[in-house]
Structure formats: structure tokens, C-alpha cells
Amino acid sequence: MVSITMKPNSFILLLTILFFLSFPISTSSSSNVSAIFAFGDSTIDSGNNNRFSTLFRGDHLPYGRDFPSHFPTGRFSNGKIATDYLAIILGIKDLLPAYLDTHLTNHDLLTGVSFGSGGSGIDMNTVALARVMDLSTQFELFEESLQRIRRVVGVEKANNIIENALFVVSIGTNDMLYNAYLLPDNMIRYGSISVYQDFLLQNLHSFIQRLYGAGARRIVVAGLPPIGCLPIQVTMSSILPSFHWLHRQCNVQQNTDSEANNYKLHSHIHSLQSMLTPVKLAYFDIYTPIMDMVQYPPKYGFVETLEGCCGTGLLEMGPVCNVFDPICLDPSKYLFWDAVHLTQRGYSILAESGRQYLIPYITS
Secondary structure, X not given: OOOOOOOOOOOOOOOOOOOOOOOOOOOOOOOOXXXXXXXXXXXXXXXXXXXXXXXXXXXXXXXXXXXXXXXXXXXXXXXXXXXXXXXXXXXXXXXXXXXXOOOOOXXXXXXXXXXXXXXXXXXXXXXHHHOXXXXXHHHHHHHHHHHHHHHXXXXXXXXXXXXXXXXXXXXXXXXXXHHXXXXXXXXXXXXXXXXXXXXXXXXXXXXXXXXXXXXXXXXXXXXXXXXXXXXXXXXXXXXXXXXXXXXXXXXHHHHHHHHHXXXXXXXXXXXXXXXXXXXXXXXXXXXXXXXXXXXOHHHXXXXXXXXXXXXXXXXXXXXXXXOOOOEOOOHHHEEEOOOOOEOHHHHHHHHHHHHHHOHHHHHO
């Protein structure tokens, strides 16, 4: 059993992110994907952080208020998240559980779990600040889960499950939030945000190779969202001299940084695709659909896309989004649940984008 020691987090500005019911979600009865294994941050954490003493937890109301059980599971949203919808789309199951969920069964494990940890990043400085699981620890838990699967179904069938599973990686937003924007002095050693992104992508590159070495043959890697449009970044930017407090708008430079990172990530994935054979490796563009939702709210039935539903919608996240905060009357009219994470509705629209343009390639 992997031993994990987490210390209480005594400080940190409440930040962190991404990814998956406005369009009907149709399952794929012809899907040949056996399971989903997810790695990354709060965008795919379905409750692993509940086990740790960290500020990055969503195991309290009003988180989970629109979940099927109306109970906070640790997902950073009002209901389902990206990987839940992905599991539905592929016809695997209705929810993707957290690996560290105490109620997880061997049957659950056979069709996949999430190893994600809210607040995590590629940079170890990010992980140390948030006091959560890094990618290496998540990978160790995957290796542990693989041993469990082998004990249940045997080596041959276990290898078949892994070979036909979909591996999802969603991480990097926290690195930019903390090190590039919240604590910009951390950029001194790199010289520029661009060089820092190269550092992050090289480490992500290595992690993807590690997954491949463990048997992964279908891998989806999500890009960054338009970070400058996250409610918390809109709020932080509004106090700058060049912005107006009463006029909330996206930080254009931060969005440009996200686009630059995603362009490089796409190139890395193309390079890895040619190196690692046989493998299906895909880039998931979440920037474009989220930006479209921000810019054209009525198109998706939204009334608010730059403020969260919880509290004032300006800064609340994690412990600051709690039962003492007022919430909006209808979360489905909001793109963001808190100041960083999408609502269930936002995730479902994002999932629809993946269903149309990504899933056909991965499952062919």
C-alpha cells in the first residue's frame, strides 16, 4: 500500500482548476473502451482529497448539492464533473469514483477510477504549496490498483483492461495560477512564462511516457482553459490600474499565455504520437469551448459566465464556499460553480465537445 503523509495547509490564496447537461449526453454502445483512469488536479478529482488535511477539498455543502445523492462527494462542483460525463458517454458507468474512496470495490476498480488530487500541479512547488498528491504519487496508486486488478481477474485479463482503457490527464492550471500569477517571483529562475511552460511540458511529456510504459495505449491530455476568464483571475485583474473594478473582463494576457501553452502541448503530443507506437494520443482542446461559453452566454442558456454561483462569485472556493454562503438561484444558468471550477452544466457542455470531436478518434 502506498504510504501518503499530508500536513495541514496553513496558508494559500484560494485558487485552483477543469473539464466535463445542456445537450443530451448519449452513451456509446459500440465503445470498446474498458475503463477510464484519470490523473491530474481538481478538474478530475472525485474525492481523493477527502483523505488529506488540505484546503483543497470539496467534501462539504454546497458542493455536491445537485449530485444524484445531493451529497458532497469531494468533487469540485455542484454535481458531476468531467470524468463522470466521459464515463457516461463511453457507456462504461454513471460515475468515475475516487481511488481513495473507502467504499471503492474491486468491481468499481475494473472499469476505472480517478487518481486526481485537487490543487495538484506538474511543478513540485505547486504540490508543496497545496499539500496534495503529485503525479508521481498518483502513478504509484495506479500501479497499486493494477496489482489489485491482477489479483481479481488474472494477469492476462488485467493487461487487456489496461490496453483498452482510456487514460485522461488534466493538469497545469494551478502551476500557472500560483507560480506565474500569484507568486510571480517564482518566475525569476526561468526568466519568462514561456520558459516556465517549457519546463512544465517537458515534465508532462515524461509522465505520458511513463503511462505508456505501464501499458497505456489510449491517452487524452487536456489543455489549459482560458485562465484569464476564471472568476478569481477576473477579480484579481480588476484591481490593477489598467482595469476597472466595476467592469469585469477577462485578462487578455493570461489567456494569451494559455493559448501559447496549448499550442506547445499540441506539438508535444504530436511528437509523442510518432515516437510511441502503437498508441492513440489526443489533445483535448478545452480552451475553445469554454471561451465560447464565456463570450456567448445565451447560446448555452447561461446568464452569468464571469462570476461563480457560490457566494459573491468573485473569490470563493474550497472552504470559503460553504453552507454559510448564499448561492445563485439556478446553478444551470452559471458557467462557474465557484471562482475556479465549472458547474455541472458547464462540464456537460464541455463533454459534448469531446464526444463530437475527440471520442471518435480514441475509440476507433
